[in-house]
Amino acid sequence: MFPDPQSLARALLAGERRALARAITLIESTRPDHRLAAEALLHEVLPHAGRSIRVGITGVPGAGKSTFIEAFGLNVVERGHRLAVLAVDPSSPRSGGSILGDKTRMEELSRDQRAFIRPSPSGCTLGGVARRTREAMLVCEAAGFDVILVETVGVGQSETAVADMVDLFLLLLVPGGGDELQGIKKGIVELADAIIVNKADGDLEAAAGRAARDYRNALHLLTPANAAWMVPVLTCSALARSGIDQVWETVETFGQTMKDSGRFEERRAEQAHAWMWSEIAETLLQTLKDDPSVARQLPDLEAGVTRGFLAPGAAARQLVEAFRSRAPSSE
Numbered sequence: 161m162f163p164d165p166q167s168l169a170r171a172l173l174a175g176e177r178r179a180l181a182r183a184i185t186l187i188e189s190t191r192p193d194h195r196l197a198a199e200a201l202l203h204e205v206l207p208h209a210g211r212s213i214r215v216g217i218t219g220v221p222g223a224g225k226s227t228f229i230e231a232f233g234l235n236v237v238e239r240g241h242r243l244a245v246l247a248v249d250p251s252s253p254r255s256g257g258s259i260l261g262d263k264t265r266m267e268e269l270s271r272d273q274r275a276f277i278r279p280s281p282s283g284c285t286l287g288g289v290a291r292r293t294r295e296a297m298l299v300c301e302a303a304g305f306d307v308i309l310v311e312t313v314g315v316g317q318s319e320t321a322v323a324d325m326v327d328l329f330l331l332l333l334v335p336g337g338g339d340e341l342q343g344i345k346k347g348i349v350e351l352a353d354a355i356i357v358n359k360a361d362g363d364l365e366a367a368a369g370r371a372a373r374d375y376r377n378a379l380h381l382l383t384p385a386n387a388a389w390m391v392p393v394l395t396c397s398a399l400a401r402s403g404i405d406q407v408w409e410t411v412e413t414f415g416q417t418m419k420d421s422g423r424f425e426e427r428r429a430e431q432a433h434a435w436m437w438s439e440i441a442e443t444l445l446q447t448l449k450d451d452p453s454v455a456r457q458l459p460d461l462e463a464g465v466t467r468g469f470l471a472p473g474a475a476a477r478q479l480v481e482a483f484r485s486r487a488p489s490s491e
């Protein structure tokens with residue numbers, strides 16, 4: 161049972177941790193009545209959201225993301241911030257292999273009262289997972305968390321989804337290979353506002369320095385996504401917790417640079433606008449799929465398309481027509 165959205169919002173704004181966890185559970189619920197309550201809750205808290213820096217992070221497998229988030233997170237809370245760590249991982253259900261599902265990998269941070277760690281919601285589509293993470297971000301902000309870290313495991317389009325909901329995006333890499341940006345999808349590099357070469361310690365320290373130089377050179381060949389920002393390449397050791405200050409300073413400098421140019425607010429406005437449209441697309445599509453007359457025609461039309469005797473465009477138009485002609489009577 162959930163308390164009513166107004167009481168939940170009050171408890172949330174008062175900083176009650178339990179209220180935050182419940183609010184996110186409510187947001188993640190797919191029950192229609194819960195969805196309405198979640199919307200009411202978001203309406204209450206929205207004026208108190210947004211006062212944060214939203215940081216996305218991705219990395220190649222084994223780059224040390226969990227170790228890095230732990231080191232970075234502890235550094236940030238020691239500075240007096242409150243940090244929420246969220247995840248977009250459509251590949252694994254909550255109980256599965258989600259990076260944040262296993263909090264023992266971030267043992268110190270997960271015990272810290274100044275931090276809040278929430279695994280990826282389980283959901284079938286990336287869109288659904290992304291929507292819930294965005295909403296979770298807003299309630300975390302309303303609860304007073306001023307640094308939001310959204311991590312993604314780098315499956316399919318999840319990086320783009322995360323980049324579209326954060327202020328800056330970090331890409332975590334490892335030394336070795338000496339193969340410049342090989343093996344990393346170019347599109348992901350282009351999303352990055354800062355590149356961090358982790359594991360710059362012990363035997364790997366020199367290699368990390370070399371890798372950073374290689375990445376810097378490779379970046380020159382790419383068109384910068386942002387004219388006001390040169391993507392820096394840093395090195396750090398999440399294990400030895402060195403170089404982490406520089407990562408945080410980069411986050412702060414980026415935030416300030418974007419605010420000074422007006423780009424920070426502009427980008428958030430664009431993101432909110434795009435989010436609205438993706439909600440429209442998702443809601444419309446679901447409404448269409450749920451429509452009985454569409455459902456009746458769908459199997460035949462799908463069969464026609466897959467067997468190649470019906471053009472996909474014509475099938476789509478027929479379905480939309482069926483939906484439109486039914487819509488008024490269902491009001």
Ligand SMILES: Nc1nc2c(ncn2[C@@H]2O[C@H](COP(=O)(O)OP(=O)(O)OP(=O)(O)O)[C@@H](O)[C@H]2O)c(=O)[nH]1
Pocket residue numbers: 219220221222223224225226227228259265358359360361364396397398399400
């Ligand atoms: N030498 C060194 N090893 C590190 C560092 N950070 C992480 N590692 C090691 O790298 C391995 C992977 O670290 P994780 O933090 O689990 O990495 P991850 O990217 O979350 O792992 P995936 O599950 O593969 O995504 C572990 O054995 C870590 O101990 C570092 O700064 N230096």
